[in-house]
Structures are given as C-alpha cells and as structure tokens.
Amino acid sequence: MRAQFSFDGDVIVITGGANGIGRALASAAALAGAKVVILDVDQPAMDAAAAEHASISAIHVDVSDPAAIAAAIAGIEHRFGHIDGLVCGAAIQPRIVAHEMTPAQWRQVLGINLDGVVWCYQAVIPGMIARRRGAIIAFSSGLAHQGWPQASAYAASKGALIGFVKSAAKEVAQHRIRFNLISPGVIDTAQYRAANQGADHERWRTSIGVGEAADVVGPLLFLLSDAATMTASVLSRDTAYPASDDE
DSSP: OOOOOOOTTOEEEEETTTSHHHHHHHHHHHHTTOEEEEEESOHHHHHHHHHHOTTEEEEEOOTTOHHHHHHHHHHHHHHHSOOOEEEEOOOOOOOOOGGGOOHHHHHHHHIIIIIHHHHHHHHHHHHHHHHTOEEEEEEOOTHHHHOOTTOHHHHHHHHHHHHHHHHHHHHHGGGTEEEEEEEOOSEEOHHHHHHSOTHHHHHHHHTTOOEEGGGGHHHHHHHHSTTOOOOSOEEEOSSOSOSSSOO
16 A cells, blocks of 8 residues: 655755755655755755755755744745745754753753744744645654653753644644644664664664654655644654564
C-alpha cells in the first residue's frame, strides 16, 4: 500500500532543513511539486541541499532572532506570494548536567528550540489567516515526557512546545489552519550522534531502535497535506523499529 502526495503550487518553509530530517523532507517535498525554502545556519549544507533540486532554495537565518525571521518570511511571501506549510525543525541538543548549565547555555537551547518556533509561527500566521489555509508542524520528543540525563534544557523545550502548539492551534483552527506536532522517535542524524555517543546509542538501538531520517518523511508529508484533517495533535512514533538486527 503506497501513499502519494502532491504539493504542486505549494510553498513549504523548513527551518533546520539543511541536515537530517529537514533535509530529507525538503527533497521529498520538492519531488512532490513544492517550492521549498530552507532556513538554516549551516551554509555548506544549505548550498548542497539547494543544488539537489531546482525547487529548493535556502536563506541563512538564526531562528532565535525574531527580526531576522520576520524579514526572511516576508521575503519568501513577497517572492512566492504565499506560504502553505511551515515545518519547524531547527533544534540543538547539547549534553550538560542541569546544575552546571550557565544562563547563556540554557537560553541558547530555549532560544532555538522553543522561541524559534514561536517567532516563525508569528511570522507566517497572518498570511495563512488571510488565505484561510496553512499547515504548521513543530517537533516534540519522547524526552519531553521521560527526561534524560544531561538533556534537561532540550527536554524542557520540547515539553513546552506541546503546550504552546496545542494552545496556539486552538486559536487559529477557525481559520482552517492546522498546527500539529510530531514526535519522531530516535532518528540517526548528525545531531543525534553528537548527543548520544557510545553507551547511549547502544541503549537506544537495542530498546526502541534507531531509525533513519527518511523514515519520518511520510508522516510529515501527511501532516502537511490536506488529508491531515486534524490540529493540536501529537503524531508519535515511539517504537517503530525492531529492537535488534536479529530476525
């Protein structure tokens, strides 16, 4: 059974889209007919992603800077005339014990993971309300519920996003705008590898399993599509893989 999605004429903005899940989604959305704009700070990876498909472009922007985000979104709307989908994938996950974390380290994580979603949401929502159409997706995590050593700021940011999205989604549902979350499970990306070395990776691999970025693309395309007639929801992929390579 295969699901096919068409995004012909749609414009999709992906923060953190130069790597990992965002990169995989950008490629898939472009192949499905969308104009894709990546917002990221990794210039080499952005250039590589844009070179993959003529429908992918990129803007260097820090999502924690509200003025920069407002300018970037305004520029995209001026260029294309509309934004149909926003996927907020930009995030960082430094590992440090909570009692040793500096105020600057705490603010950096929340500034990107939480505030960045808020600024992007505020920037795109007026245009979506005017057109009475739009789909927005943010990323939560299983760590929002269970926590993890040396990941307090990351877990806090992902837990806060659940409350923000569920509240904001109810404010704009009357305008036929959908705002949902995805909790993708443990996915093998460069960021995951940096945050889960050695024993942590082995623990995840032999328990709930470690997936690939491409595994998340289908659920994301679904949430962006008109088939996803839901809002204020969390689509969770808690355990989607075998616990080991053994048959």
